[in-house]
Amino acid sequence: MRRTLLITLTFVFIACTARAATPEEIMRESQGAFLYQGRDFKARVVMRLIGAGGGERVRELTMLRKNSGKTGGDQKYFIYFYQPADVKDMTFMVYKYPGKDDDRWLFVPALNMVRRIAAQDKNSSFVGSDFTYEDVSGRDIEDDTYALVKEEKLNASDCYVIKSMPKAAGDYAYKVSWIDKTNHLPLKEEYYDRQNELYRVFIADEIKAVSGIPTIVKRTMKNLASGHRTETEFKKVEYNTGIEDSLFSERFLKMPPKNRIE
């Protein structure tokens, strides 16, 4: 409630004064453009996990997302796995709450069993890839402080360059993001460790308008320390298909509806 009030007040404040956006507002807007577009979202996600030696593993899944309120608010995720073969038909559900631990459930088809799984560490790898849970579903805006480093062009796009510093010690010391001034999407993000060394880089490889919404359909996360990288492609992206709230339930974890997961 307090957060909602805060966000509302922030927006009112922006509207009244029409002053330049603060770095925090830029990041909030970017999160909205990146992870909260539409009332709901669906995509077939193909992740290629590529080792330094070129070895490749593939993860393929359908991801469904539904927002329950405003940008930065609660979200529900439903994931159905196609590949690799040993996780085929598994489903995974997340209730994401900014400011507290997510609720996560996993369905194991061979045992016909739904289990809650522990989820307090958002820096864990998502399905073994270079993306963390936080990279997939977003980081709480309140967890960082922000500074505008500069404004510059990246690949012919005018960008804000924002430095994000975690308030609590985390996996990285700080992050530098290039936020497109027009569509507010992050085009590039660099993660630095405590020794000031760059160790992880996010690149938005391709942006396409889907139903008029600029969407990053290809992205790469590269770990510079290990040389491992993950290339992710979002196929068959759809917004506002009217995903029912009831989908995010034990019933449909066990029996995912074909029209939703294909």
Add this chain to the structure above:
Amino acid sequence: MKKIIIAAALAVFVFSEGRALAEDPALHGFIQANYSADMDTANPDGKRYKRLEERVQLRLDSSKASYRLFLKGDLLYDHLDDAADAKAREAFVDRTSENWDLRLGRQVITWGVGDLVFINDVFPKDYEAFFAGRPMEYLKKGVDGVKVGLYPEAVSIEAVVMPFFEPNNLPSSSRFWLYDPMPGVTNRVAEEPVSKPANTEVAIRAYRDVAGFDTSVYFYKGWYRTPSMRPDDPAAPSRITLFYPELYTYGLSLQKSAFNGVISMEAGYYDSQDDRNGRDPFVPNSQVKALAGYQRQLMDDLTAGVQYYGEYMRQYGAYEAARIQGFPKEPQYRQVASLRLTQLLLHQNMRLSWFSFYGITDRDYLLNPEARYNLTDDLWAAVGLMVFGGRSDTTQFGSQDKNDNAYLQARYEF
């Protein structure tokens, strides 16, 4: 006979609706090798392996409109018995509607929140599979019946009707060393509940969110799935009847994210219909069973789970008075603790895990370390140990002291 009835029921169900199911059927499966070698001593039958088999599994999955057909069958060759076999693991038809669904046929059902401790999961298990180091899914046996799901606003309900009794599969006496209170009596007859309306098993689960807890209540009317032994003459037995006493259970489970992890609680009352006063020494007394578990991530990709289980025997005085001298005495309270550690490595392609039971009351244990590696996206292999021991050779794990085995599972999935 049972299989024919199921097949006929399936056929009638499908064709009476006048719809064809076979549209875009998906066919998947695996080829698997599973070997388990004795570490301690040879089996009672003299062989040195608990399992030596290859198998192929085929899964057919087909949906059309609100119908789905699912078939999962295994073909295997067992080198210990030198025999081939075919098994239908699951075979069912689903019919789905907005507020209800129905699953008819052979199906695996898992209830409850315990980690390898089953209170309200009253469905059949294959304990031999678990103790011989087979992949975890083989611990669960399918049941033949109908499951109805009802989803009104306030609560979700699963009701299962099982007309055909399916017992647990216990370790075989040729491959496993086991405690037997009457080893001299080899004339043994098994009596399973026959299929008739009065013997039909019913299991009901109702669940919903209550204050952030995934909350379920359970009821079951059926049978103990592990047989009891009744000798013809307790003083000088010449023949033993293995039978399945009647059982009702009532239970509750709760699960919630809390204390930076997940907490689980479950309890059940086992109402032993054939021995409510506790005076029959050959039928289990009624019991209260409960567990509490806590799971959390210690670091990235490292998860720990601890669990406590306790059971309490009712009418203990009657049990003590009636029990047969020479048989091991059951405690009134039995407590068991378990620990699970799971570490994922190499982009989650390697999984190191540890699972152990420790019998606080029985002073016995089971240890199960395992390493599994995904060599490719389609091929994985796991090696592990099953180690048993304890102070007494009459308890669940203590009696299996000589069954320690090392196992290999390898599977190519397609």
